[in-house]
Amino acid sequence: MVMLRGFTNRKAPLQMAVQTCPACHSGGLHDYPESRRTGRLNFRCRSCGLVGWRQRDEIAPVETVGLETISVEQREAWFQLKRDGVTTAAWAETLDRLRSLIPASVGAPLIYDIGAGDGGFLDFARSRGFDVGGNELLEAAIEIARSTFDIELDLGDLSTLDLPAEHDAVTLWCVLAHVPDPDQLLDECHALLKPGGVLFLQTPYRCTLDAMALGAFRASDGRVSRWVDRRIAQHHWLLHTRRSMTAALERAGFVDVRVKPQARYSLQAAPYLASLGLRGRKGEVVSKGVDRLLDKGLAPRIVLDVYARKAAE
Numbered sequence: 001m002v003m004l005r006g007f008t009n010r011k012a013p014l015q016m017a018v019q020t021c022p023a024c025h026s027g028g029l030h031d032y033p034e035s036r037r038t039g040r041l042n043f044r045c046r047s048c049g050l051v052g053w054r055q056r057d058e059i060a061p062v063e064t065v066g067l068e069t070i071s072v073e074q075r076e077a078w079f080q081l082k083r084d085g086v087t088t089a090a091w092a093e094t095l096d097r098l099r100s101l102i103p104a105s106v107g108a109p110l111i112y113d114i115g116a117g118d119g120g121f122l123d124f125a126r127s128r129g130f131d132v133g134g135n136e137l138l139e140a141a142i143e144i145a146r147s148t149f150d151i152e153l154d155l156g157d158l159s160t161l162d163l164p165a166e167h168d169a170v171t172l173w174c175v176l177a178h179v180p181d182p183d184q185l186l187d188e189c190h191a192l193l194k195p196g197g198v199l200f201l202q203t204p205y206r207c208t209l210d211a212m213a214l215g216a217f218r219a220s221d222g223r224v225s226r227w228v229d230r231r232i233a234q235h236h237w238l239l240h241t242r243r244s245m246t247a248a249l250e251r252a253g254f255v256d257v258r259v260k261p262q263a264r265y266s267l268q269a270a271p272y273l274a275s276l277g278l279r280g281r282k283g284e285v286v287s288k289g290v291d292r293l294l295d296k297g298l299a300p301r302i303v304l305d306v307y308a309r310k311a312a313e
């Protein structure tokens with residue numbers, strides 16, 4: 001895990017600090033105490049419940065990464081670590097659902113995967129009758145998609161690619177919470193879809209465990225911070241709720257928004273979590289049991305599965 005350095009200038013005004021809720025645009029943000037481990041400042045929106053990182057200027061900008069920074073070998077090793085059966089099951093479930101939401105008259109629906117990684121999901125989609133496209137910021141990932149799956153991804157951020165509004169579906173697997181400007185990304189997704197087209201996205205969910213951990217974090221004045229520091233971090237700086245996700249999508253022009261929390265545990269984590277008895281001894285569970293889970297790299301992926309539609313003309 002990459003540790004973030006303390007913020008030596010954190011007392012200075014932050015130009016890019018979040019002032020209004022990134023999801024519902026309310027100004028009613030409630031601050032948590034500073035994390036004693038990382039110095040990070042988090043907020044909670046009083047209106048929609050979104051939790052996030054106040055210091056948006058610390059979020060990595062959206063830009064391409066060349067082979068001199070991340071090599072094909074490094075990226076391949078990372079993909080091998082990440083791959084597991086949980087992911088494939090989620091892909092299958094999602095593609096079945098997308099197919100059911102796209103008119104049967106569309107023979108081979110065209111899907112565009114944003115932040116497509118090594119192309120594994122698109123390869124799976126193609127095997128299920130979809131035509132596929134996608135983009136990636138990492139040149140190494142594009143090389144891997146080409147050599148492994150014969151899939152040609154677009155290199156670069158959507159704002160730099162001039163793509164037509166011709167897609168039946170657009171997918172984002174844990175991309176939305178990475179980008180500094182989620183509003184812009186949702187607008188770009190909307191622009192990629194044909195009228196009536198379907199968006200699917202998966203993004204971290206502010207679940208019961210998070211609420212418990214944030215309670216312990218506040219009560220300890222930022223000392224019990226490991227769970228919070230892990231869940232709200234550089235690569236996922238927002239934890240959405242049903243309300244926050246719905247507000248953001250409707251503002252971007254989407255209709256028929258459906259939001260469903262999913263707990264996707266790795267196979268080793270499921271029995272371990274069950275043995276913790278998550279209902280009782282809340283503080284103890286969060287500060288000890290879940291920390292042990294994190295140390296073993298078995299953190300549950302607690303996410304929202306979100307479907308929404310671009311209005312038909």
Ligand SMILES: [Zn+2]
Binds near residue numbers: 022
């Ligand atoms: Zn909000």
